Amino acid sequence: MQNTTAGGYLPASFLDWEGHVAAVIFTSGCNFKCPWCHNYDLVFSKTDPIKIATILNDIERRRSFLDGVVISGGEPTICPSLIPLMRELKSMGLPVKLDTNGSFPNVLESIFDEKLVDFVAMDVKAPLNDEDLEIVTGVSISSNLLKKSINLIKKYAPAYEFRTTYLPELLSKEKLFQIREELDDDDHWVVQCFKPVNCISKEYLEYKEVRAEVVKQLLPDIKIRG
Ligand code: SF4
Incomplete structure (x- = not known):
């Protein structure tokens, strides 16, 4: 861990883990390129x-002031140092939340095997088929990987x-309803x-903000986050 690095660090946040005062460690780089993503600098490792x-x-x-640590990104599961970092945090007695896009179920499997996580937040960005996922994530990704992660999370998180x-x-409202059905x-x-x-794609800056009342x-x- 001595020479490994993160892409960013927030010493205390009230927003990244509901009900928790948490430090947030941001990993650098992401295998997705969602056009609306707000984390350009992290995704392209510019921090x-x-x-x-x-x-x-x-x-x-500051251990005594913290309820836990959030590991976010970018995409943490692409980082070779993720599991050693989680081991370290657990050895300090800290609850850990992981944010992920779910594209590496093998990494999640190892994390669950070692009981290194207390809360997992996975993005389900589109209906679970390769075509819709490519439109929303900006890359080609196998829906089977995401389905596997969803099942692992439901079972072990x-x-x-x-x-x-x-x-x-x-993402049309029909597709939103489809995600709801698929997640069940x-x-x-x-x-x-x-x-x-x-946003990563500048044209998305032209779109209107979605209002929570509309959703x-x-x-x-369903729980809405504005
Ligand atoms: S998964 Fe998408 S939204 Fe999340 S950091 Fe990567 S590009 Fe951004």
Whole structure:
């Protein structure tokens, strides 16, 4: 861990793990290129690297103020240092939340085998077929990998949520309903409202922000994150 680096670090956040004051470690790089993604600098590894050892020292120093640590990205499961980092955090007695796009079920399997995670948040960006996924993620990805991750999370995660960002120009409401049916897990599904901020594809800055009330009308029983 001595020389490994992260793409970013937030010493304390109230927003990244509901009900928790959490430090957030951002890994660098992502295998997806979602056009509406707000994390351009992380996805394309443009941030200044921070040594993981420095971050861990800071977390240790403020341990008594923290309820846990969130590992986010970019996409954490592409990083070879993810599992050693999670082991380290667990050895410090810290609850860990992992944000992932779910494209590496083998990594999730290892994490569950070693009981390294307390909460998993997986993005389910489109209906689970290769064609729709390619449109929304900007890359070719096998839907089977995502299906495998969903099943693993449902079975082994101590707590979890699946998140879908709603932007009608990219994901129609019919497709949103299709995701709901495919997940078949309303209690763990959260729909996030698109905001035109710092998007990877500049044309998405022209789209209107999606209002939570609009989504609430479409999906009255589902948790909406504005
Ligand atoms: S929104 Fe897409 S491109 Fe951005 S970090 Fe998440 S998976 Fe990667």
